[in-house]
Amino acid sequence: MNHQQLQGNWKQLQGKFREQWGKLTDDDLTESQGKADILIGKITERYGIKKEEAAQKFNQYVEKLESANNPIKTVANDLSDVAHNVSDKACAMAKDYWQFAKDKPLATIGIAAAAGAGAVLSMLLTRRSTK
Secondary structure, eight states: OOHHHHHHTHHHHHHHHHHHOTTSOHHHHHHHTTOHHHHHHHHHHHHTOOHHHHHHHHHHHHHHHHHHHOHHHHHHHHHHHHHHHHHHHHHHHHHHHHHHHHHOHHHHHHHHHHHHHHHHHHHHHHHHHHO
């Protein structure tokens, strides 16, 4: 959502901004007319935080509002989160398996041999059943 869209939808969005930043007064919201720089200044003033921090929080909230109004973007964000979680778990599992292989090399060789034998047996049985 760009700043022009924010200004264009300001009447509908004022309540959401009031919920997010309860210290902003109705006068603050009315005075800003949805202008980002004024809103960021008011957030800085009311919450006693640096302008950069207020701008970052403001932009994150506007992005959140945008994705709430865009179901495709919401799904994409959710899928991205799931992909990151799966990736993190896969990396953790790989580390665990690597550690197992280092701690128990003979067991690892045995498991690999059993898996190889299973693959060969499967191929042989598949060839026989297709003839």
